[in-house]
Amino acid sequence: MQQQPNNKNSQNLTGKTAVVTGGNVGLGFQSALELAESGAHVVIACRSVEKGETAMARIRQKVSSASLEVIPLDLTDRDSIHQFAQVFSSKHDRLDILLSNAGVVNLKELARTKEGWEMHFATNHLGHFLLTGLLFETLVATPDARVVTVSSGAYKAAKMNFDDLHWENRPYARIGSYAESKLANLLFMSALQRRFDAAGSSAKSMSAHPGLAATERQQSIGIGGWLSRVMARPVSFGARPQMMAATAPDLPACTFLGPRFGMWGSPSPIKLSGLAIDEKVQEKLWAISEELTEFQYPKATENA
DSSP, X not given: OXXXXXXXXXXXXXXOEEEEEXXXXXXXXXXXXXXXXXXXXXXXXXXXHHXXXXXXXXXXXXXXXXXXXXXXXXXXXXXXXXXXXXXXXXXXXXXXXXXXXXXXXXXXXXXXXXXXXXHHIIIIIIIHHHXXXXXXXXXXXXXXXXXXXXXXXXXXXXXOOTTOTTSSSSOOOHHHHHHXXXXXXXXXXXXXHHHHHHTTOOOEEXXXXXXXXXXXXXXXXXXXXXXXXXXXXXXXXXXXXXXXXXXXXXXXTTOEEEETTSSSSSEEEOOOOGGGGOHHHHHHHHHHHHHHHTOOOOOTTTTO
């Protein structure tokens, strides 16, 4: 049985570099704060430089020695993702933690990117798929790097509708589209680990979900928002699973962490089930994702 973490991340991360997508708000901000407290250099990746700089100022109020920077990133825009990777790579030769935290939740109306991609799938999966790919070589070259993809227990309610990933031929369902994107996150986690293993890398692909946390986003969305306002635990609790996935030593690759009791409780490993563990589905999603993003990772069979 895995040892339960302390209330706060206690790892010494001095000399390590972390990227937190959506690091300006909510769980991302809390994670950026805790990573900075532990000595990491933290790159806050978010759409608005102004909001990122505000987040940096808030962190420095609590951690005067924090090492921080902001690089703009819009996960719905391929050009922005490429630009982020170019800027990051020009400044850094290592990436110890990629915390793929940013996402959209239960959008009331169907929304699309400029490519016509459905917004949940585009933001929560495709954007991070491309970002990770563009940073793949740096991750592989960094000893014991971690990629943490933030998912949700909602994955269990989903199936991958490969014939209509962008909700063009079926009535839009906000919960269904969100759940599919969260299943995609877990399919990606396992397929990414195969690429790390094939490259002979010590990098680990992990995932986590926060349970019911009182983030700004969760508290403003429908019935779930009402429940969150009444019942959710503080953001500091919600960030614990992803912080543990990012920093706890000796966790096996492809560990999925979440609250022990589903929505509440200390972080614990969660056994994946259903389509999430289907390698054929993982690889089918991978191939489609490469086609859509127009980016190819190294083949899983290389160097194996």
